[in-house]
Amino acid sequence: MSSPVLSVRNLTTSFRVDGQWKSVVRDIAFDVGAGETVAIVGESGSGKSVTSLSIMRLLAANSSRIEGQIFLNGRDLATLSEKEMRSVRGNEMAMIFQEPMTSLNPIFTIGRQISEVLTRHKGMRAKEARDETIRLLEKVRIPNARGRFDEYPHQFSGGMRQRVMIAMALASKPKLLIADEPTTALDVTIQGQILDLIKVLQEEEGMSVLFITHDMGVVAEISDRTIVMFRGEAVETGQTDDIFHRGQHPYTRALLSAVPKLGSMEGRKLPLRFPSVDVKTGISTEPSEEKDTVAKKGPILEVKNLVTRFAIRSGLFSRQAGAIHAVENVSFDLREGETLSLVGESGCGKSTTGRSIMRLIEPTAGQIQLEGYNVRDLRGPDLRRMRKSIQMIFQDPFSSLNPRMTVGAAVAEPFIKHQMGSKRQAQEKAADLLERVGLSSAMMNRYPHEFSGGQRQRIAIARALSLDPKVIVADESVSALDVSIKAQVCNLLLDLQESLNLAFLFISHDMAVVERVSHRVAVMYLGEIVEIGPRASVFENPQHPYTKKLIAAVPVPDPARRGIRRGISNDELKSPVRPNGYQPPVRQYREVSPGHLVQVA
Template sequence: MSTSLLSVKDLRVSFKGDSGWSPVVHDISFNIEAGKTVAIVGESGSGKSVTSLALMRLLQAGASRIEGEIRFDGKVLNQLPEAGMRALRGNEIAMIFQEPMTSLNPSLTIGFQLAEVLMTHRGMTRAQAEAEAVRLMERVRIPSAASRVKDYPHRLSGGMRQRVMIAMALACKPKLLIADEPTTALDVTIQAQILDLIRELQREEGMSVLFITHDMGVVAEIADETIVMLHGRIVEQGLTEEVFGKPEHPYTRALLSAVPKLGSMSGEPIPKKFEEIDRTTGLPIAKPDEAAAAQPDPAQKAVLEVVNLRKYFDIHTGIFRRVSGRVHAVENVSFDIRPGETLALVGESGCGKSTTGRAIMRLSDPTGGEIRLNGENILKLDDNGFRPHRRSMQLIFQDPFASLNPSMKVGDAIAEPMIAHGIMSGKAARERVSELLHQVGLDPSAAERFPHEFSGGQRQRIAIARALSLRPKLIVADEAVSALDVSIKAQVINLMLDLQKELGLAFLFISHDMAVVERVSHRVAVMYLGEIVEIGNRADIFGNPQHPYTKRLLSAVPVPDPARRLSRPELQVSELKSPVRPAGYVAPHKTMRQISAGHFVQEWGAEWAA
């Protein structure tokens, strides 16, 4: 007879407000056996992250109340003194948090923060801890780990910061790993490898996992048991195969039907809207099957043309800070986007897709190439000359918490671009803010609150509302929906498609979610180590991929079907190459071969033979 490592019985969590105690988690119970994985899924605000914080006793004392019993390895956690909990946290129980930028200390290097965990809980010397930190970073596939340990968090991409958090959580080989959206910021290949890593540690160490996610494909891939939460209550729980195969609750059925599935767009000529779920009832919303967007007119002039774009970052060493090398983040990238068209840019974290988006917005100065907006090369304009063009192009950032001013009310943050460009002010601006908040699924009263008062998904909707405020012609959406649960993701993408249809918006859609990319894009460009290795119409990329890297990306996409877990082909894992080059390095010319109309693939060498 197996015994549970973690047993939660009648857990209730309440928060103190002006009118007294408000319950947010209601009498939930579940067990996790040693070596098993239990997944909690549900809407943003359903109580799943609050549950995990209650288990770790990380909720603010005095403002929160935890009732019921939390038993871990024979200890009742909610009766332990704080010193006892400190000994468990990070050692026997580790947690991967949802937003790595708020979990990592911005003033300390990555290596120091990893080493600190090892010295505190495993008694290592400084030298031992630093060596182990490099090994851990290599294990989660951070390239050039020996040099990146000296980097600060802000110098890493969102996906790389999440990998650092995973390395930190796994450092002490915990008995229980609580993973709160651990793969949200990761592309599919890294996600697949992290899931494999967690499974490997389970086999080696007998580690248990509480996995909190909104990605049903990941749940099907990793979970032995699944718990579905809605409004702070468990509405369904059981073996993953049973929950997916024979869902009983209407919300579970709606949740599964709203999940984007790779291959679902076969034969569809244009992007298609997602099914939506009513967040109050948890039931699907009946919508007419209308075309989401028209096919862009090929005769129309491109709103954006990128020609041989390059972006290098200098590496300085020595006392005189000489340039000893360069990171070739973007290498000879070319593409165009027409009005009403969505071009998706996909690839691994660190491949240069976000750097490309920032260079297009002139948030970082490109090393070379041309960026033409409505036919004009904006790289030749000074700040005053470029200012009018900023209204035509807007960026939705990857990390909403880092992009919103924590001391500014969200209504002021949304109104700021309109006021700065002299479009409107006063009452008109406030009315426009209310309209935008309503469009992205938030109550207009949210304008009076601060960013920290919202969940991660809600903050991303605020960032989208701000980007829409100037009615731009081009939107660069950098992982704009990666942090959203399926119902809000559907609402936001449907909104973006409606705006595209109505206003002829062009989108550069940067994403690692291949199922979403297949649903919303007209064309797809695949990036690897700063270069586009394949570009073409969506049907060609997903139906007839040519480059080995494109095939690897598609094979790594988790399928929301537990029955296919064991039949899935093993992912071919290769070391992620470093984009660092010597200071005088000149990239060789790469040939693009045409496969069909609009479908081009880069010629590849022996490094892809296998």
């Protein structure tokens, strides 16, 4: 058997905290063989990214300490000087990160940044480096590579920027590629393209891959072997198939139980809670059937022909040169106790739809009826009163909570602002709501930074509930959370819906979560709804090509799918920018089954 490309032995990484060394990765050991993909999986704080940064020797020398041995092709990286490490990085091993925009220099062209790797590590001359850069851009399937050589990072989409990072990593033909959450920030179809691309390039180049992720669906699709990390330690290591089907450690089982599996809702009409799993024992409690919460009376929210456009101005006098057609002729309704999910990729208009309904963004045209209010006609005090009926939960709770305000004060603030009672009543309400969302009223005097991401999202939910709303717009409210926390928050939302008869407009790009929590689903593309209907109808009988594409791109936590290729697409999402005077086509919809409508091409 050939020797491994990477061999890590007894790796312990510590950081200096208040003058003391605190270990965050402890005694990790594993190998990555030639041409093999090994995944390190775990949630935030598990130590997986610190492990990869330790291998690359990218941690600050004055505040970190790395112990153990890291052999790359038989050479111990821990013994190398910083100068020697610079020749290893990007040459013998390369790394791609989660957010390519922070890794690319915005003031240099894409071509120059890749060429620099070739001139520095391979000693190529300028023309030779340019030709090789174009070849690399073509290799990672960037359309019109020659024409895009002189473009800047901001001119590329997120998926195309990640392809550029892969091209840069491949420039010097490394034996090892470390990919640290390279698809987490990408839409599901772009994620599928990047995973396929990494697999194809690995086969062509014979490269080894160390893949860092928290997504078990991605692990199943890409890795030969898997290392499960929990609180700085590797708690289980093995063949990916064994980990998924015969996982022994309680945390491994808990992690797998919390993953929503597309298609698991077949035959069910109502949403279903996620199993609750004890991380210490791995014992999973299957959820009970949901109650039918949807009121039979008329809709609480009605949206008709909603249009939201943003003017694009240019020239000396800032004349309007065109418009972004963010939302175009969108219509739907929502009943008490119902969850309608708006799904689609970044830029499809789903968040703008939610904000337009709440008048956080001014719609251009259309009608919005909310509990008897004609929302577009409201001004001043009337608009504030209307917002008691509809509240929003945002993706990042930390940015929506005041860091200088205790969480008790933050939850009580809307109650006080809307003069719904005394300060004492507001405090009592805040304490009750914190208990209701699974926190303790004893936490009221703490500040947002003292809570985890999942706890902060619970605080944001409690704050949204302080005005006793009838409708909640949840805008990517679980997409930034770890898988087990995501399951807990989704269960909380379903519990609150059942007890308070809340209606949710659930905005998300996570199709597996949407399938679990929704009564109905609306699929958006370029500002328009292309398909809408009962959740079972849309998922089990998708009709529009874009709906089929979204569902097909979802990573499924099943290692048997590892050999599947979706077919790499060079397509970037089309632009919603339109010239002045543009008239959108009148759309027709076909009813496939009761309530299931699909846009006719």
